[in-house]
Amino acid sequence: MQKRPRPYFLLLIAALLCGCAVLPLESSKVPHFSSRMPAAVAHGYREAIGVIHAHSTASDGQLPPDAIARIADRQGLDFLILTDHNTLNPKAEGKEGRYGRTLMLAGDEISTAHGHYLALRLREEVKSREASQWTADQVASQGGLGFIPHPFWKRKPWSNPALKGFTGIEIYNAAEDARNKNPAMLGAATLLEGSDLSVGHWVARLDQPLALWDRLLSGGRQVVGIGGADAHGLVRFGLRLAPYSTIFKLVRNHLLIMGEVTEASVYEALEKGHLFVAHDVIADASGFLFAAVGPDGAVRGIMGDRVKREPGLKLYAHLPSPGETRFLKDAKRWPGWPGRRAGWQWMGLACTGWKLPARPSPGSTAIRST
Ligand SMILES: [Zn+2]
Ligand SMILES: [Zn+2]
Numbered sequence: 001m002q003k004r005p006r007p008y009f010l011l012l013i014a015a016l017l018c019g020c021a022v023l024p025l026e027s028s029k030v031p032h033f034s035s036r037m038p039a040a041v042a043h044g045y046r047e048a049i050g051v052i053h054a055h056s057t058a059s060d061g062q063l064p065p066d067a068i069a070r071i072a073d074r075q076g077l078d079f080l081i082l083t084d085h086n087t088l089n090p091k092a093e094g095k096e097g098r099y100g101r102t103l104m105l106a107g108d109e110i111s112t113a114h115g116h117y118l119a120l121r122l123r124e125e126v127k128s129r130e131a132s133q134w135t136a137d138q139v140a141s142q143g144g145l146g147f148i149p150h151p152f153w154k155r156k157p158w159s160n161p162a163l164k165g166f167t168g169i170e171i172y173n174a175a176e177d178a179r180n181k182n183p184a185m186l187g188a189a190t191l192l193e194g195s196d197l198s199v200g201h202w203v204a205r206l207d208q209p210l211a212l213w214d215r216l217l218s219g220g221r222q223v224v225g226i227g228g229a230d231a232h233g234l235v236r237f238g239l240r241l242a243p244y245s246t247i248f249k250l251v252r253n254h255l256l257i258m259g260e261v262t263e264a265s266v267y268e269a270l271e272k273g274h275l276f277v278a279h280d281v282i283a284d285a286s287g288f289l290f291a292a293v294g295p296d297g298a299v300r301g302i303m304g305d306r307v308k309r310e311p312g313l314k315l316y317a318h319l320p321s322p323g324e325t326r327f328l329k330d331a332k333r334w335p336g337w338p339g340r341r342a343g344w345q346w347m348g349l350a351c352t353g354w355k356l357p358a359r360p361s362p363g364s365t366a367i368r369s370t
Contacts, residue, residue, distance in 0.1 A: 045256040045274075045302070047286055048266060050079030050102075051248050053109070053118060053149060053170070053228035059084035062233030063244065065095040065104065071244045073100035077252070078261045083109040083118050088125040096263075103261050109149065110135055114160035118147040118170075118228070121267045132160045140165045145271055149228050150176045152208045167270070168224030169216070171209045172277060174250040175230035178242055181206065224270065224304060227251035227277035249281040254288070256302060273304020287320040 055061035056068055063071075065082055072080040080102055082090050090096070090106035097104060107120035114132035119139045126138045139146045146166040150173040151158040216223040231247035233240070254276050255269035269275055278285035292300040295312030307313070 044258060046258075048078040048255045048257050048261045048269070049252050049280075049286070050077045050081070050255070050266070051229045051231070051251075052081045052120075052226055052253055052270075053083050053173075054080065054231040054244065054247075055084055055109075055233075056082055056090060058082075058087050058089045059109075060232060062235055065090045065106070066099065068231075068233075068244055069095075069099035069102055069104040072104070072248060073102040075245070075248055077102050077248065079103045079105065079255075079266050081120060081266075082106045083120070085109050085116075086111055086129065088122055091122070092125075103263070103266065105263055105266065110139075114163075115151070115153070115156050115158040116149050117166075118149045120145040120147070120270065132163055133165075136163055136165045145267060147224070147226055147228075149173060150209075150230065151212055152176070152206075154180050166223075168226055168273065169209065169213060170228040171213050171225035172206060172251050173209070173228045173230050174247050175228075175232070175242070177206060178247070178250070179234075222273070222304075222306060224273035224275070225277065226270065226275065227253050250279065251277060252280050253277055254285065256289075274302055276303055283320070285320055287318065289316070289318040291316050291318075 051072060054068055056063060056065045058065065061068070061084070068082065069080055078101065082095075082104065084090060084106070086108065088106060088108045095104065096106055105120070107118060108122055108125060110117045110119055110126055111129050112132040112135045113130070117132060117135050117139070119126060119135075121142075121144045122139065123142050123144075126135060129135070136146050145168075148158050148163070148166060148169040151169055153173070153176055213223060213225050229247045229251055231242065231244045233244050234242040253270075255266060256274040257265040257269045259265055276285070276288050276290075278288070280286075289302065291302045292305070292307040293314045293316055294300050294310060295314075300310075300313065301307040
């Protein structure tokens, strides 16, 4: 990642939506939770940071795929996944591939009778726009991944709660945040185009998708939470309201992968939920990790993994800078603090980055709960 200028002098609040670990712990013997991360935990994984969910001129976006990829490259992103509406043309036309540092891949945001469905790792286009279960089955039969984007989008919220066979949901959608929840901030950001300061102020916490994710996880389903940019390069009245460069800063997915950044490693991490979602414009979240470690020091699982209960199992949350965390479970926010013991199933977590009004020196950033 390129070093980005950090906003400072003003108090900035934003959500750092973190990955999820599904831990079916059934006994009252509780794991130990610590902020200290053994070196072994990080061993073997590297972060691939990128943007998911962007629209090009293949559907209703403003720029062609290669121009969007170059924006991602200029921001130092490792990957970008285009998802044009009801077409896989960027893939069919050979637009996938490397653009400098950035690996661009192409999926399809399919319109179904019950809402949009984000289909990744497709081999071929799903032509018909049928009921959502039919679409999800078609995607799965290709070995594809399916995500429900913006499940609470005002214009067409997701309306099939019984859907089976999907991979996950968007727990944050930047377009929904900007256009539905924060139109005033959208205007301000337009006037201050490209300013990290304005973008940081833009971010709001959308509770509904997090609550849905929590409910799904609590019901025993393994559901991957991702952050969607939903970037279109929106232009209204001649004004560039939400340029790709701004939206790409608003929400990024940090995948934990083994080896190089390839199509296979990116999609594998998304399938397994080996990721966390962050608003890096507030503070660089690189280095965050949530992991379960056995008594022998070996890693039993990271975000997204299902881990068996065993004596001596410890849960570690490693934050990129000192801070506080809170954990979501069964629609409650449980207090949490590194070093404390906890007696519930740790299923999802979210924490909020709160940048202190401090000089931009190392260690000036704190992570605080909401
Ligand atoms: Zn959509
Ligand atoms: Zn979209």
